[in-house]
Amino acid sequence: MKTAMPSEQILAAIPHRPPFLLVDEVVEQSAERIVCRKAFTGDEFWYQGHYPDYPLTPGVLLCEAAMQAGAVLLSEITKAAQAGDAPAGVPVATRLNNVQFRTMVHPGDAIEIEVDLTERLSNAYFMKARVTVGGKLAMRCEFACTLAPRPA
Numbered sequence: 215m216k217t218a219m220p221s222e223q224i225l226a227a228i229p230h231r232p233p234f235l236l237v238d239e240v241v242e243q244s245a246e247r248i249v250c251r252k253a254f255t256g257d258e259f260w261y262q263g264h265y266p267d268y269p270l271t272p273g274v275l276l277c278e279a280a281m282q283a284g285a286v287l288l289s290e291i292t293k294a295a296q297a298g299d300a301p302a303g304v305p306v307a308t309r310l311n312n313v314q315f316r317t318m319v320h321p322g323d324a325i326e327i328e329v330d331l332t333e334r335l336s337n338a339y340f341m342k343a344r345v346t347v348g349g350k351l352a353m354r355c356e357f358a359c360t361l362a363p364r365p366a
Contacts, residue, residue, distance in 0.1 A: 227289035236279035246331040248287040256321030271319035276353040280343035283327040303361030313355040323347050
């Protein structure tokens with residue numbers, strides 16, 4: 215089991231960049247599971263308008279954080295499968311199902327993102343995710359990704 219992936223490896227694994235990189239660190243990873251963390255400082259641009267008097271992390275960004283963690287997991291899976299240094303393609307979301315929001319995430323909160331690969335069919339990867347804040351469930355969902363060809 216790998217632990218504590220530095221940000222350089224995250225940047226090599228997925229195409230996302232600040233200010234839209236929503237994974238700070240990988241704290242645990244196996245062949246079919248990844249656990250990541252993201253800390254929200256309160257300086258992120260979305261808090262200015264969501265909502266000015268009661269800032270909340272938009273639920274869609276919790277979904278995006280889960281899908282980015284899933285993309286890091288897929289990057290490692292595809293690198294291992296092709297025995298190379300680069301992932302086979304760029305993970306692209308194709309489906310988001312059964313999204314449930316339970317606990318609000320505020321500026322200054324840190325989330326933990328758990329993603330499990332549940333099935334692979336050809337070039338489609340099916341995953342389920344849980345995002346927690348302070349040990350409480352904030353969001354859970356199921357999603358699917360495929361690998362798009364890398365730009366030349």
